[in-house]
Amino acid sequence: MDATTLSAGHTPLADASVRTRVTIPLRFADGYEVTAEAVTFRGLADGREHVALVLGDPSAPTAPLVRLHSECLTGDVFGSARCDCGPQLREAVQRIAETGGVLLYLRQEGRGIGLYNKLDAYALQDAGLDTYEANTALGLPEDGRDYTAAAQMLTALGVTELDLLTNNPDKAQQLRDLGVAVRFVRPTGVFATDSNVRYLHAKAEHTHHTIELPATAALAALAG
Structure with missing residues (x-):
């Protein structure tokens, strides 16, 4: 695939442009x-x-640090402990500000299924399903996110090479498939709580997120 072409509908990366800066x-x-x-x-x-969100000096000599952060109303705004989204957002902003780069805040609630469906999935998780099983039980994809728009945003900002802040290998792979040069993948911290350990364990086991849980937390997830 040509680096200037997106896989989803073969839309040129240059079709997107900056609208407003504030x-x-x-x-x-x-x-x-x-x-x-x-x-x-x-x-x-x-x-x-x-x-x-452009933070620090993204024109520093090294490649800018970039995070693709999917919107999580419950975690980012209300501080829900059922996920690690809020702490990841807080960590990402500071790390990017220190090195220079961009945080893309993507409107992809619940790995792309929407807020109401995510809450429905929570109810199924309370009945014993993991985060991926709950999505499929609702007839929804395990992870419905597509990062075409993210690649367009980066191109519009003039970012041609980056270091990606993520534990999710799919993000790096999708960006590379879309023609974005990912130089290094930098893992985020691990923010385990009693309320989210099963969720984190499912991400590590099912979709190979680079999350190293403490042994006690992993045992608790398996027992949960």
Whole structure:
């Protein structure tokens, strides 16, 4: 596949363009503060209102650090302990600000199934299914995310090579398939709690996320 062409519908990466740039001071619950440039886009393949947060100096000599962060209302906004999304977002913002790069905040709630379906899946998880089994029991994909729009956003920002902050090998593979040069993959931290250990264990075992759980946490997940 030509590097200027996307696999989904063979849409040129250059079809997307920057719409607006605005400076936003960010402040997290633990007191951490940083200034970000929020960027919106025109022409994204999926038509959703994704946003990029440019942090630090993305033009530093090394490749910018980039995270594709899928929206999680329950974790990012309300601090739900059933996932690790909120802590990952907080960590990513600081790490990217320190080295220079971009956080893409992608409107892909529940690995692409939407908020209501995600909450329905939670109910099935309470009955014993894991996070992937619950999605399929609802007739939905285990992971419905497509990173075509992310590749377009990066291209519109002039990012041609990057280091990717993720534990999810699918993100790096999709970006590479879409013609984005991923130099290195940098793992995020592991944010295990009693409430999310089964969820993290499922991600490590089922989709090979690079999550190293403490032995006690892994045993708790298997027993849970």
